[in-house]
Amino acid sequence: xxxxxxxxxxxxxxxxxxxxxxxxxxxxxxxxxxxxxxxxxxxxxxxxxxxxxxxxxxxxxxxxxxxxxxxxxxxxxxxxxxxxxxxxxxxxxxxxxxxxxxxxxxxxxxxxxxxxxxxxxxxxxxxxxxxxxxxxxxxx
Amino acid sequence: xxxxxxxxxxxxxxxxxxxxxxxxxxxxxxxxxxxxxxxxxxxxxxxxxxxxxxxxxxxxxxxxxxxxxxxxxxxxxxxxxxxxxxxxxxxxxxxxxxxxxxxxxxxxxxxxxxxxxxxxxxxxxxxxxxxxxxxxxxxxxxxxxxxxxxxxxxxxxxxxxxxxxxxxxxxxxxxxxxxxxxxxxxxxxxxxxxxxxxxxxxxxxxxxxxxxxxxxxxxxxxxxxxxxxxxxxxxxxxxxxxxxxxxxxxxxxxxxxxxxxxxxxxxxxxxxxxxxxxxxxxxxxxxxxxxxxxxxxxxxxxxxxxxxxxxxxxxxxxxxxxxxxxxxxxxxxx
Numbered sequence: 001x002x003x004x005x006x007x008x009x010x011x012x013x014x015x016x017x018x019x020x021x022x023x024x025x026x027x028x029x030x031x032x033x034x035x036x037x038x039x040x041x042x043x044x045x046x047x048x049x050x051x052x053x054x055x056x057x058x059x060x061x062x063x064x065x066x067x068x069x070x071x072x073x074x075x076x077x078x079x080x081x082x083x084x085x086x087x088x089x090x091x092x093x094x095x096x097x098x099x100x101x102x103x104x105x106x107x108x109x110x111x112x113x114x115x116x117x118x119x120x121x122x123x124x125x126x127x128x129x130x131x132x133x134x135x136x137x138x139x140x
Numbered sequence: 141x142x143x144x145x146x147x148x149x150x151x152x153x154x155x156x157x158x159x160x161x162x163x164x165x166x167x168x169x170x171x172x173x174x175x176x177x178x179x180x181x182x183x184x185x186x187x188x189x190x191x192x193x194x195x196x197x198x199x200x201x202x203x204x205x206x207x208x209x210x211x212x213x214x215x216x217x218x219x220x221x222x223x224x225x226x227x228x229x230x231x232x233x234x235x236x237x238x239x240x241x242x243x244x245x246x247x248x249x250x251x252x253x254x255x256x257x258x259x260x261x262x263x264x265x266x267x268x269x270x271x272x273x274x275x276x277x278x279x280x281x282x283x284x285x286x287x288x289x290x291x292x293x294x295x296x297x298x299x300x301x302x303x304x305x306x307x308x309x310x311x312x313x314x315x316x317x318x319x320x321x322x323x324x325x326x327x328x329x330x331x332x333x334x335x336x337x338x339x340x341x342x343x344x345x346x347x348x349x350x351x352x353x354x355x356x357x358x359x360x361x362x363x364x365x366x367x368x369x370x371x372x373x374x375x376x377x378x379x380x381x382x383x384x385x386x387x388x389x390x391x392x393x394x395x396x397x398x399x400x401x402x403x404x405x406x407x408x409x410x411x412x413x414x415x416x417x418x419x420x421x422x423x424x425x426x427x428x429x430x431x432x433x434x435x436x437x438x439x440x441x442x443x444x445x446x447x448x449x450x451x452x453x454x455x456x457x458x459x460x461x462x463x464x465x466x467x468x469x470x471x472x473x474x
Binding site for chain 2: 004005006009010012013016019020021022023028077079081082083084085086088089092093098101102104105106109110126
């Protein structure tokens, strides 16, 4: 006879872990690879395009970042980015698109509390924690 | 003494549930129970500017609807017990402020609906009131905003997460009436099994549901088969599975007549609701819509409703505290 899961908190936690389905890691990784790669490829295309127009490299990098941030913010406002994020997970969250989304989404959510106490003070609530990940990514 | 056994109570004069009303949101409208709800609203804002105001409107309109349906004027309702998930129960207090009925705001997380009905039944059986209004509500968007992340954030929900029901359910309890009647109730104890994952509330509440269920059955000397159906509030698929299995280890087989309101309100495959519905509005709308109508249609004659609540807030989970569960049970018979 197995131990009764209700005997202790540890045995209950173990029992619950066995009962709880895991996230589909393999397919999540594949989706993330696909979408993350696509976002990077779009960035590269913008970069190459700017270079053909004779813009210097540093400015090209800036244009890439600005374009991706704009696209992500725009899709967030259209209530589309969450659907991409649901499919792609880290694939859309780790690139700079996720950082933009993590600022724009609370800004929309907390607009009801006003522009100063709502948007102003709450728009970085998610980004503060995710910025560490984003910064880490930028360094890499 | 009305107490029987350890913590169950028999009402000397069974309290009649005169009528119920329920109004739900768009996602619930797409679910399998839509024909049982009094009204389904297509707009989650319901014409208001904020989620919180929208939730208050659900409370207000549902309460007005149940009062109209019952035919008892608001002036003859002695108390109102209501609660929701939003800080300081503002959805209930803002929603009910125009009714001018003495108001008790209560909080039992998602167990609030049954808690309100227990308190209503106590006050009627104790001769403090003749008619009582009980109401509870939840709103997906206001709950996500308070407990989780902004709606537009592009993150993934784990398979164990549950979907907060947008909706409100209300009942009018009365000393006089032809039933269905609340005959017994078993208020639950707080049970903490150390679960810390806020995305997996079902197992955190399943232990308390088990405790209340077993206590109720032992106290009343009833078997699970005495009831035509046993419903829990919002344990979801994982919680239901756990309750089924653990009840068996205690010598009670509930598999044949047990279901969970959070499971039946949504279609898991089509609606992508993962482990099922949750929130105060889940048990409230499923009981007030589906179960109550099934009782009136005589499909169910005796049911046991166990509403389950996870006693947590966004700070305690961030501080690494565990999630204690609570479950209150009422026995409803015709």
